[in-house]
């Protein structure tokens with residue numbers, strides 16, 4: 211089913227993001243965790259592509275499995291970093307031939323040797339908006355999503371430029387957006403207001419990551435330019451040698467964050483599960499009683 215059809219039926223959607231397991235042991239762990247999450251009947255799941263060095267063929271195998279064997283609405287991520295137009299056409303055609311109708315199209319992270327500036331492949335794509343336009347041209351019947359950044363993409367010179375480029379991306383053919391994760395809901399609601407003012411009218415689904423280990427604190431901030439409310443950071447600092455207390459503080463925070471988002475009108479929640487189920491299941495059960 212296309213996500214656009216789901217959106218017509220559901221005011222709010224609940225979805226999970228996975229990355230392809232890296233080896234056989236993690237595949238077993240993944241299977242157990244996905245089994246727990248499937249019992250929650252998510253609106254859809256999505257699978258990252260090449261993120262953090264993951265093997266790209268595994269994305270194809272996993273989306274095929276989730277869509278055609280498990281029977282769940284599945285979104286295939288695809289990035290244009292190091293990718294020519296011929297290759298993108300071949301890959302997207304391959305995904306279409308496996309029945310995939312929903313794509314999350316991204317540029318991809320900077321290449322390690324890029325010196326801080328994205329280098330498009332020969333005959334490739336300068337920005338995700340070009341990939342979106344390309345996919346829309348070749349696969350008009352697909353549902354296309356893209357990423358967006360409530361706290362501004364790290365490479366953007368300022369918020370205004372970032373929103374202008376986002377509008378171009380949506381106009382190129384996006385049906386929906388999913389945000390980078392954030393911990394302060396004010397950033398999300400301010401971003402949605404600015405997006406609407408810029409003429410972006412599609413669904414903007416908040417991306418959520420439960421912070422349940424102290425080591426994630428620094429990693430998440432560094433990785434994505436995301437700010438952590440000071441009271442929460444201080445709480446984690448106090449508990450840093452007590453993993454159970456960190457987990458509880460992280461869960462209390464995430465449950466309140468999700469509850470507030472839903473109460474204040476967010477169109478659902480997209481969980482970056484990191485291939486784990488415990489935190490997401492607990493949030494789900496607390497908020498939705500499932």
Ligand SMILES: Cc1cc2nc3c(=O)[nH]c(=O)nc-3n(C[C@H](O)[C@H](O)[C@H](O)COP(=O)(O)OP(=O)(O)OC[C@H]3O[C@@H](n4cnc5c(N)ncnc54)[C@H](O)[C@@H]3O)c2cc1C
Nearest residue numbers: 258259261287316317318319337338357363366372375390
């Ligand atoms: C929901 C979500 C899912 C993700 N999934 C993956 C994944 O599966 N695999 C993966 O590798 N990465 C993934 N990422 C990370 C993503 O690839 C990076 O954040 C990347 O740095 C930017 O990708 P983008 O598609 O947002 O790029 P773009 O939309 O191309 O934006 C990148 C930068 O370019 C700027 N820009 C855009 N257009 C122009 C223009 N015309 N002129 C000048 N500047 C411009 C933007 O303002 C921004 O600063 C995901 C991110 C999100 C939010």
